[in-house]
Amino acid sequence: MHILEHIIFKVRKVSERYQQYGRLIDERVHINVAVIVAVNSLVNLKCSLLLENAPSVDSGRFVGMATQQEYEARAHIAQKLSVKTADVTDVIIWGNIRGSSHVDLQRAKVFQYEGAIWGPLDFSQPVLEIIYDRKWLQSDFLNLVSSQRATVASKSQRATAISDSNGIIAVLKAWNCNSSAKEVLSLGILSTGRYNLPAGVVFSMQVSFQDGRWSVLSDVIGDEKRAKLQIAADQLREF
Secondary structure (H helix, E strand, O other): OOHHHHHHHHHHHHHHHHHHHHHHHHHHOOOOOOEEEOOOOOHHHHHHHHHHOOOOOOHHHEEEEOHHHHHHHHHHHHHHHOOOHHHEEOOEEEEOOOOOEEEEOOOOEEEOOOOOOOOOOOOEEEHHHHOOOHHHHHHHHHHHHHHHHHHHHHHOHHHHHHHHHHHHHHHHHHHOOOOOOOOOEEEEEEOOOHHHOOOOOEEEEEEEEEOOEEEEOOOOOOHHHHHHHHHHHHHHHOO
16 A cells, blocks of 8 residues: 555545544533543544534534653753743644644743753743844754654653643643633644634634633744644645
8 A cells, every 4th residue: 555545545544533523522422521532643633523523512612632742842942941941831732733834933931941040930031032043943953853752652651641641630630721812732623714714624823811711812923933823724635
């Protein structure tokens, strides 16, 4: 079987399975169910199939989890700056989770960084102002993030399961009003055309939670980022 045929076969089987899962959700669960899609591949597609086949449930109750990819990016930033992963926040994953995605450091902050400026525990500095090595950010960093999942998975399935579980817990805490409204997460959600992205596809973007509901943060998107998001959107529309 050729590679393309294998991919088509795989997508077809995934589609059949998740269409069935969506119908079961529509028939059997409470309308206020929270559905978090946390899988290793085709996250956006699987989330889209679930919500399409559960029309009685609000589409806002379905999200694809990108927190694992966020964590991987934060871990590499933390290593670069000699801080803990928890000291790096607000890294955003845009687009096709585990596919053609864009790692956005525009909002990213670092705490506890031992630089020329020092402050109390709640003092933070913008990552992009601390890391001057733009070549590393645009090349090595992105390569590390894209290869990290395969590296971790090859060493320990348990490690990836624990990391995914932590991501799910973070999303559930935000959904149940147990986190700050200022906390920013990357989630695959149904696009309504914001940022000039195609409506009707599940796309990872920046959200915050308040009163048990997520909302998309409104930022100005520059031409360079817009071009990267369009690449991700084109890949998603191929499915």
